[in-house]
Amino acid sequence: MKIVVIGGTGLIGSKLVTKLGEHGHEAVAAAPNTGVNTLTGEGLPEVLKDAAVVIDVSNSPSFEEQAVLDFFTTSTRNLIAAEKEAGVGHHVALSVVGTERPPGNAYFRAKIAQERLIAESGIPFSLVHATQFFEFVRRIADEATVDGKVRMAPVLFQPMAGDDVAQAVGRVAVGAPLNGRIEVGGPEVFRMDEFFRDALAHWNDPREVVSDPHAHYFGSEVLERSLVPDDDATRGLIRYSEWPGRDEVRK
Template sequence: MKIVVIGGTGLIGSKTVNRLRALGHEVIAASPNSGVNTITGEGLSEAMEGTDVVIDLANSPSFEDKAVMEFFETSGRNLLAAEAKAGVRHHIALSVVGTERLQDSGYMRAKQVQENLIRQSGLPFSIIHSTQFFEFLGSIAASGAKGEAIHLSPAAVQPIASDDVADAVTAVAVGAPLNGIVEIAGPERVGLATLVGRYLAKKGDPRSIVADPHALYFGAALNDQSLVPGPNPRIGKIDFETWFAGQAVSV
């Protein structure tokens, strides 16, 4: 198959491109640097010619409420229109477990709009809801930093390694459209504040963790159901200890 991966040079995109090429597919790693821009529309028509599957892994460069909404609305409309015109047979998007539950977050509101555009497009589709990536633990810590303390919710999370995400995206790409959502998560459920504390300790970061039930997660309040999957998710193989052990010393 010919598969176009939007955001194909990013963390998940590059891993997914390599996996799909290893399976023998023709894969285009599309990004603005390669002349494919979902915001301006540049290169979209050409990239879609003869394409069977499109995987949308693009992310907004800004998480500011207005900017992130404009990104996912514009990118989604342009991409889906180009796919419909070209007769693409399967649209796949990577989204977030808990999107529909965390609408106080501007980012989650924008992801919900993206998902709604997909459902309304008439294209066969699959939406992958992933839990948080281990690779983003540093960013999560930074989001709760107040001086030498980091305030984070103790709510449950079930984070996943990017390699497991890429495996899941690859499996969905070579399968039939779900016309619905599949959830993916890591093998270990743990409190967010506890996990970030483990991460910082392994890095030798001396800052303290404050488990604060009122701490917001990118603008949204959490409970133990907010960021964890429902029944029968696809579970990754890599737990936190295994993931951290595989990271470069600089991580």
């Protein structure tokens, strides 16, 4: 089965291409550096020819409010139009746990707009809502740093490994369309402030982690369960303490 992975040269996309190929599928990485640009439409007709499934794991290069909204709406409209022309039968998109919950932020609002376009497209679809990736814990800590201190809300946090994300998305992609969403998260639930206190200690990072109920997470405050999936969500297998990339993130 031919499966086109939009964002196929990125963190999750490259893992997907490898995993799908190992299972005998024709997995094609589609990204600007392979001649496919969803913002302009360049290369879409050619890469989608004979494709049965399209997986969109692309991401906006900017989290600025208008820029991220424009990225997801423009790229998704172009992708949907090209899929209809090519007769693609299943559109899979990776999204984020908590997009639909208050208080939200600009990125989440952009993802909601993307998901609405997909659901209204008429193409059978599946949405995979994943929690934060282990690979991004350094970026999250840096984003939360104010005056040299890492300000974290004492809320629930359930990150997962990129390999587990790719596994979950790939499994959905080769199955029947859900015409809805599933949630996936890591195998362990932490307190966000405690997780980052331990993570920074492991990195020998001297920054103090301050527990702050009003700390912002990429532009907005978060509630107790804003960032974790429901109890019936699929859970990954890789624990953060056993994740091979844990030491690399410290660099």
